[in-house]
Amino acid sequence: MIGLEISHVSYSYGSSKALDDVSFSVKAGRFCALLGPNGAGKSTLFALLTRLLVTGEGRISVAGFDIARDPRAALARIGVVFQQPTLDLDMTVRRNLNYFAGLHGLSGRPAAAAIEAALTQLGMAERADERVRALNGGHRRRMEIARALIHGPEILLLDEPTVGLDAASRQAITDHVHLLAESGLAVLWATHLVDEIRPDDQAVVLHRGKILSNGSADGLPGGQGLAKAFLTMTGEKREVPA
Numbered sequence: 173m174i175g176l177e178i179s180h181v182s183y184s185y186g187s188s189k190a191l192d193d194v195s196f197s198v199k200a201g202r203f204c205a206l207l208g209p210n211g212a213g214k215s216t217l218f219a220l221l222t223r224l225l226v227t228g229e230g231r232i233s234v235a236g237f238d239i240a241r242d243p244r245a246a247l248a249r250i251g252v253v254f255q256q257p258t259l260d261l262d263m264t265v266r267r268n269l270n271y272f273a274g275l276h277g278l279s280g281r282p283a284a285a286a287i288e289a290a291l292t293q294l295g296m297a298e299r300a301d302e303r304v305r306a307l308n309g310g311h312r313r314r315m316e317i318a319r320a321l322i323h324g325p326e327i328l329l330l331d332e333p334t335v336g337l338d339a340a341s342r343q344a345i346t347d348h349v350h351l352l353a354e355s356g357l358a359v360l361w362a363t364h365l366v367d368e369i370r371p372d373d374q375a376v377v378l379h380r381g382k383i384l385s386n387g388s389a390d391g392l393p394g395g396q397g398l399a400k401a402f403l404t405m406t407g408e409k410r411e412v413p414a
């Protein structure tokens with residue numbers, strides 16, 4: 173089944189084209205890395221997928237729902253982890269999640285069960301009654317991912333979710349999110365860090381608003397590893413961790 177389908181999507185800020193005829197899809201159960209250097213258009217695409225921005229060019233379908241024609245149904249099937257954390261540091265993990273559950277119309281036992289299940293999926297159940305302020309950066313991110321799962325989305329969008337985290341926390345988070353994909357979610361993970369991708373993941377390379385390639389990560393051209401391929405394709409000179 174198709175989870176997320178993006179067809180011929182373009183977007184301009186005034187006269188500057190940020191996305192140019194972008195098409196790709198992410199099937200349910202797949203982890204898709206959206207790879208692109210700064211300014212590639214990743215955040216613009218995420219803004220279109222979450223209706224923060226709207227475009228008249230192209231079509232976005234979420235779990236079969238057209239985001240322009242049926243935004244409510246489409247957005248109900250998306251979970252999002254934005255680049256910037258949006259947690260209340262002085263509330264407990266559970267209260268933060270409870271508040272978010274309420275925004276999705278969940279309360280009482282169904283909310284408690286959804287929160288428990290989401291925290292368990294991220295290995296955070298035992299921290300439910302701690303204040304967010306007491307958690308390290310990696311655990312805060314895991315909590316944000318749990319929060320994005322409460323309403324039972326079919327698509328999970330993560331915009332550079334490991335920025336600022338140490339290597340162990342990054343590894344734990346990428347492992348957890350790969351497991352979520354294996355459990356049936358369509359995952360779109362924006363990053364410029366190629367070490368977060370596994371060989372059998374789908375890799376979409378975006379550069380200056382255009383798709384340069386889309387396929388299995390181990391099939392990227394270059395022949396000398398993913399980092400090299402990425403740098404070769406985008407012409408970036410800067411070092412990317414391998």
Ligand SMILES: Nc1ncnc2c1ncn2[C@@H]1O[C@H](COP(=O)(O)OP(=O)(O)OP(=O)(O)O)[C@@H](O)[C@H]1O
Binds near residue numbers: 185188189209213216
């Ligand atoms: N509000 C805006 N007004 C004008 N141009 C913008 C705006 N936001 C982004 N852009 C431009 O659109 C292009 C794509 O930017 P975008 O932020 O989507 O890329 P990105 O891949 O998310 O980069 P980063 O990793 O730095 O966040 C860039 O050229 C950027 O300068």
